[in-house]
Amino acid sequence: MAAGAEGTPTSAPEPLYATVNGKPITQKEFYGAYNGYLRQKFYHGQIPDDQLAPAKKEVSDRLVDRVLLLDEAKRRGLAADEPRIAQTIAEYEARYATSAAWQKSREAMLPGLKQQLTEQDLLRQMEAIGHTIAEPGDEAVREFYKTRIELFTQPEKLRLHTILLKVDPSAPKTVRDAARAEAARIVTNLRADGGKFEELARLHSHDRSAEQGGDMGYLHRGMIPEPVQAQLDQRPLGAVGDAIDVLEGVAIFRLDERVPPQVMAYQDVATRARELLKRDLSNQAWQSFLSGLRKTAVIKLVEQVPPAPAAATK
Template identity: 25%
Template structure:
C-alpha cells in the first residue's frame, strides 16, 4: 500500500491519448468545427457524421467532460468563450479520429484478445471493479463505449506504427538532443527503502479508541528496543496490507507518502527505526533498510527507449499531417448542440 495523501483518479480515455491526433500546435490549430450544411439531416443522439459514419453525442459528452477537467486544473473557471471554443475543439478532434479510424480499418485488424488485454491494463490501475466503474461514470463513459474506444484506439495505434512510426528515421544525434534538452526528466531523486508497522487510528475516533491504538504501537516499539525482529513483528501486528511482506514498502522518494511519514523516513540511516509517527492513517514505526542517492540515468541506458519514443512522436506528427489532407476531402456534417 502506498501511503499517498491522495489517490488521483486516472483518466481512462486519456490513457489512450498515445494515439491522439492533435496537431503539434494543439487542438486550437486544427480546422475549426463548422455546422452541418443545410442538406445534412440531423439524427437523434448524433453529434456528427463522417463519410456516412455517425459520432454519438455520448462520445462528445465524454470528451468534453475530460477536456473541461483538464482545463480546470489551472485553478481558474472557464469563460463562456473558452467553453464554446473547447466544444468546437472536442467535436473536431472526434471527427479527425473518426477519419483516421476509417483509414486504419483498410489495413489493420484488432483482435478481441488485444481489446481484452488493454481493458485488463486499464482496470489494473484501480483498486477494485467498483472504483473502475465509478471512474467511468464520472467521465460519462459506458462499458460498451469504452470497449469501442479501446478498439478504435488500438486500430489507430497499429496503423500509425505500421504506416508512419516504423518508417521514421531517428538518428543518434536526434536522440542525444532530446536527452540533453530533457535532462531533468532523467534525474532519479534520492530513494529510501522502507518498511513499517501500522496500527490504525482514524482522525474521527474517540480518545479511548485512539489511546488503545497508541498503547499497542508503544508495546510493539518496546519489542523492537528489545531487539526483536522488525519483519516478524510487522507480519504479526501491522494492520497494513504490507504486513504479509514484513512491512516492506519498497523504495520511496519524496512526494510519494504522507508528509509526517516522509519526514521521519528520510532522516533515518539504513537499519534505523523511527520513533512513533502519527499520520491520518494511524501510528507507524518506520524502518529504513537501504538508501539510493540522487542520480541521473545514463544516456546509454535510455537510448533505445528514446529512439522508440521519438519514432512514435514523429509517426504521430506525420499521421496528423496525413489526416489533415483526409479531413479536407471527407464528407463531414457537425450538429453541435446549443450551449
C-alpha cells in the same frame, strides 16, 4: 413532419452540430459521442465545471477529424480490408446465433454494421499512414537522451523500517485512537533504546515486513504516501518518526538510508530512449497530419447549440 411530393410524410432533417467539407455532423451524433466520452472518462460521477468546455472541444475535434480522415482515405483511393470485415461479421453471427432479437433485425442491421466496420478499417489505415516516421538516427536518439534526462533518472530511494498497527478503515474512532496511543508508547520506547526496533516490529507489526524486523527494503519516492514522505524528508538517518495515520492503520517509520537520484548510463537505456523518441515523433507526425487536413478543410460549427441533455453530465 413534412409531406413528400405524393403526400407521404417525411422526417424533418436532424439539427446540425457542424458541417465538414459540406458533410453534416448532427447534434444527435455529437451528443451521442459526448455522452460516451463522459461515461468513459468521468465514470465516477459528475464532470467538473472547468472541464466541460475542454471535453466538448475534444469530442468536437474527434468528430471533425473522423470526417476529414474518411475524406482523405477516399481521395487516396484506399480500400477497406474486406476479409477482415467479413471475419468480424462472422464473429457477430456466431456470437448472436441463438439471439432471437439478432435474427429478427439481422437483415436490417447488417448494412449499417458493414458500413461502420468499413469506416473503422479506413480510419485504422489512415492512422497508420499519419503516424509513419523515418527511423531516427543515433545522434537524434542521444540528443533526446540528453534533453529528456529526467526520463532516464532513477528517483531517490529510501530504505525504511516500519511498525504497522493495523486498523480497519470501517472501525470506529475509538479503535483508531487506541492504536494511536499504543503507537505513541512504542515510539517512546524506541527513542529511549533505538536497538529495539526490529524486536518490537516482530512483536507488534502487522505489516508483511514484520518477520524481517520491519525492514521494507528500498522504496522510490512516489511509492510512499505523501504525509509519510513529508515526515521522512524532515528526519535524519536512523531517527524514528512520530506515529502517523496511513490507509492500513497507524504506522511508525525509521529512515535507514537515502540513495540520491541516479542518472542511468546511455548505453544501458539506448533502446528505451529510441522507442520513446519514436513514440514522440510519431505523435508529432500525427498531429501535423491532422493539422494539414484541417488547413484545407471548410469547417462550419453551428453558432447556437442547445445545452447537452441532462444525461450527458451524469
